[in-house]
Amino acid sequence: MSRSQARSCHSLVVRVPGPIDAGDLRQRLRAQARGPWPELAQLRLWEDALPFGAEHPDAGARVRQEAERPLHTTGLPLRAVLLRYADGDADLVLVARHELTLEQGLFAIGRSAAGAARTSDGSGPALDWGLGDPAGAGRTGEVPVVLPAQPSTGVRAGWRALLPAATALVLARYGAGETVDEDQRICDYLAGWEGSYGGGLLPLSGVGVLIEETGRGERRLSSLAPELPAVLHFALYDDGSASGVLRHDLGDLAPVVADRFASHVARVAAQLADGGERRLDAVELLGPLETEAVLRLGVTPPVRTGGADRTVHGLFAEVVRERPDAVALTAGGTSLSYAELDERAARTAAGLRALGVAPGSMVGVALERDADLVVTLLGILKADCAYVPMDLHYPEERLRYTVENAGVTVVVGGLDEAFPAVQGTHVVTPAELRALGGGAAPTPLPADGSAPAYVIYTSGSTGRPKGVVVPHRNVVALLDATRGDFALGGDDVWTLFHSSAFDFSVWEIWGCLLTGGRLVVVDHWVTRDTELFHELLVTEQVTVLNQTPSAFAQVIEADRRGSAELAVRLVVFGGEPLDVRMLTPWFARHSPSGCRLVNMFGITETTVHVTAHTVTPADVLAAGRQVGPALPGWTLSVRDPRGRLLPVGAAGEICVGGAGVADRYLGLPELTAERFVDDPYGGGRIYRSGDRGRLRPDGGLDHLGRLDSQVKVRGHRIELDEIRNVLLSHPEVSGAATVLNHEVPGDSATARIDAYVALRGQAAGADVLAHARRVLPAYMVPASITELPAIPLTINGKVDTAALPAPAPAPVAVRPAQGPGESVVPGAGHDPLAAQLLKLWGHALNAEVTEQDNFFELGGNSLLVIRLLREMRELGLPKVSTQDFYRNSTAGRFIELIRDSQG
Known part of the structure; x- marks a missing residue:
């Protein structure tokens, strides 16, 4: 029987004490034929004698079997079955169509209007918290x-x-x-x-x-x-x-x-x-027992491998003693052994002391990714100070604010990039620091795992960044929690891909160096060129790769086009939610037994990572949002807005406790008190993440996006990530972003959802919009879909909403092919090379381009550069590095660059 047939019927079971007159029951049922159901004149009362009493367990099973058996599509609107038991009693089972209501004197089966129920095909409302299979x-x-x-x-x-x-x-x-x-x-x-x-x-x-x-x-x-x-x-x-x-x-x-x-x-x-x-x-x-059970579900016992006062530089010293001659660091033409890295860091620490930097101070770091960066970070820790990393690509105002807010008096900067002047702050290069330190290492203080190791600044709701103070013991606990499960060791090769101002770098640097691996520092320009980065992965035989999903999507594309074999055995995702469907082409080329993909949910305030879930092809098929159980030593729970514990399946705010919880926000006691709270259930301090999730029966967590990614449009609550995931499910969409805009600022009546998509193949924005209409309710369909060559990312690999262009007024149509001899760029018809390049720029920027235009002033970004340079190589044009592109970002200069390359 179909599901719709079952939904169209209801039933009634009545216990009938003996003695039973079956003839009387039959007549009473047939009497309904005098009403609106003449078909019942043909009704048969089915009887079955059972060899056990009415209270026997088999009686209940037989009753359920009859009560839950639907009627055929054709036939009488009622079925009556009398089950006689050995003790003389009986059960009368009546199954009827919903539209049939018998007289009150005959047990009255029937129902009133059902309201908003399911349709016959089973569609209708769903339970987000149900976790059904x-x-x-x-x-x-x-x-x-x-x-x-x-x-x-x-x-x-x-x-x-x-x-x-x-x-x-x-x-x-x-x-x-x-x-x-x-x-x-x-x-x-x-x-x-x-x-x-x-x-x-x-x-x-x-x-x-x-x-x-x-x-x-x-x-x-x-x-x-x-x-x-x-x-x-x-x-x-x-x-x-x-x-x-x-x-x-x-x-x-x-x-x-x-x-x-x-x-x-x-x-x-x-x-x-x-x-x-x-x-x-x-x-x-929840009652007390269930409360305890739910709290226990979110706890993973810690892995204890040493005392609580271990420090990052203390663990590094242990690795130096075990592997002094092993290569610790590779950066361009520089290679340092563990002993050499330790010696340079010791001189850096001595230089800081010579400058009068006291233990416990905050030291700023504003260096590009190179060997000196890692040496400096380690040297600051050896000086018993905390490092405050800053990205030189940030605006000067943000750099100044960070220095002033952290109370930094010394900033370690490079020669090539001038750091903005801040009163009372001294800028020194790594070489100058080592020269000041000479050959003497400072006398170390007693190990203190509670001392701050670093302060990383994250975006703040007020528009000002906030500094997160993370102690040594948190980083040590992170390594304890992952070392065994990930089999991290001396044979591994890691990349330092991310900015030191992004906490993913904490995992990359110390995850490698505290487990004896080799750290390959990726040059800034290589991180901007996926082809070069893929070549580096092959050349250096990288085994552990850490990426945001947005960045890894580009690696997948490069790997799909390339033929060289990767040595990567572990990929760790972090920094943003992972849509597992993007991994389909990766699994088509790489077996999950050869390369493990791990989705990790984490927050700067909880020390990089909180959970770990190994992603399999089955996850891709299920399109799940699992990020796994808590790491050993971390705790998870899901709370409502009042801080009450929610049961399994119910979505609310993810709260994190245990070994990873940071100390505080630097200089922000009120915000610290608001976000870092004492657990009313006795779990110590927990951090209210602002992320939305639900706990699963096995203790795993589903990450459901940010609480603040929910928007309200004309009374409807909308999760922007849900729309984005629908767009990504289109086979020709390689990237997507969704934003809330207002045609009239501040006027909620003009609120609209605008979407941006990066496409592969021949699809157009209109195709994606039609796909969205097929999946989303009308109030969630984007008002516009703007086609981009690539979705812009921040330096941390997340979607850069500030870099998105103004939305297109209508879905982008498929661009018509140009006919032979047609001039596609004004004034370029006499120069085939210029015309070709300007056309490529115009396609990338979705704009008309002249030789006087600057790529970035027209809305270009690093991802568009990568896409453009790849298209040029596919057309047989000379290969151009990303660094040369940035140096020649005006169309006219770029044309001359290509002309010179052709000789």
Whole structure:
């Protein structure tokens, strides 16, 4: 039988005490033929004698079998089966179509209007918290709802208001205050006990509530298959008591989640039944035992490999003693052994002391990625100071603010890049520091794992960056938690790809050097050229690669085009959410047994990483959002806006505790108190991340984006990442971004969602928009889709929304091919090379380009440069480095550069 057939039927089971007159039952059923159902004159009463009593376990199984068997599409609208037991009693099982309602005197099966139920094809509302298995779709699970004694407010009138109210309150907590309005909808139910529930199937955020009056011994099913993802069916009895059952589609609701949801409805109903003031904020969803169990799910015991006072430079010294001659660092033409790196860092530390930098001070670092950068960071730690990394590509105002906010008096900078002058701050080069230090290393202080190791500045909601103070013990704990699982050791080769001002670099540098590996420092220009970076991965035989998903998408493209074999055995994703579907072409070329892909969720305030999940081809097919369980020593929980613990499956704010929680925000005590809080459940300090997620029954975490990525457009709450993921599911979309804009600033009535896509192949923006319309409800379809050659990224590899151009007024059409001899660029028809290059620039920038135009002034960015240079190579034009492009970013100069290269 089809699922739609099951949803079109309902059933009633009535216990009939003996002796039983089957003829009388048959006549009473056939009497309905005098009403609107003449077909029932042909009704047959099926009988079956069973060899056991009515209370035997097999009796219940046989009753369920008959009650849940739907009617055929054709045939009578009612089936009646009498099951006779050996003790003389019987069960009468009636299965009818929904439109059939028998007379009240004949047990009254039927139902009122169902409201917003599922359609016949099974589509309709879904439960975000259900964690159902798609393979189980179409099969029904059933969980009892054990209700308390009758409410103090009365018999049936009390239940009719209390049960929808209890369900609505539970759903409100499951939605973390978003799905159901706690302050309005629930209070509406509680305001008047009489008449709050008018009968029929009441749909509440994907869960139906059906309340029916019945006699003892009757068992009703509103539908043989749930009309919504889940239906709570309550029966009210003459003595004022009630019972309930939760029936759910296994594709929508996992059994363990269904069991918990049913118990929560019963628990909340019991609390509301006690009467009194019924303060909703005092109602507890989870009992003490379940609270303890959920908290325990999010805890992974730490891996203990040493004392609590270990430091980063102390662990490095241990590696130096074990592997003094092993290569620690490769940077261009420079190669340093562990002993050489240690010696240079010791002289750097001595130089800082010579400058009068006291232990515990903050030391600024503004260096490009090279050998001196790593030497300097290690030297600062050896001087018992904390490093404050700054990216030289940041605006001068941000650099000044960082120095002043951190109280930095010494900045280690390079010769080629002038650091902005800040009063009271001395800028010194790495070479000058080592010269000041001479050959003497400073006397180390006693190891203190609680001392700050670094301060990294992250974006702040006020527009000012905020400094996160991270102690040594956190970095040591991160290595303890991952070393064994990732099999990190002396045979590994890592890359330092990311800016030292991005905390991913903490993992890259110390993850490598504290486990004895070789660190390959990637030049700034190589990070901007995917082809060169891929060549470096091959040449250096890199085994451990750390990338943001946006950056790795480019590596996948380069790997797909190349033939050289990579040695990478471990790829760690971080920095932004991973859409696993982008990994399809990677798995087509690389076996998961040869190269492990690990999705790690993390935050600067919790020391780079919090969780780890190994991504498999099965994850790609499921398009899941799993980031795994907590790392050993870290803890996870999901809380609602009031800080209350949420159950498994319910989405809310991710809170992180344990070994990775940073000390504080530098100089921001109020913000520190707001985000770093004492756990009311006794788990120590936890960090409120601002990220949205849900805990799974196995302790794993689903990352669902930022809480602040939710926007509201004309009353609809919209998750921008959801729209972005739909765009990415189009086979020709290689990158996507979504933003909220206003045609009139500050006017919410003109709010609109604008999308940006990078395309491969022959697709156009109109094709992607049509795809979005097929997947998204009308209020989530972007108002515009702007086609870009690539989605711009920040230096940290995240989508750079500030670099997105103004949205296109309409979907970009497929560009028509130019006919022979047609001039595609004004004034360039006499110069074939200039015309070709200007056409390529115009295609990349989606603009008309002249020889006087500057690539970046027309909206170009680093990713567009990479795309353009790749297209040139594919057309057989001379190879140009990214550095040469930046030096010749005016079209006329670039044309001359190519002309000179051709000789």
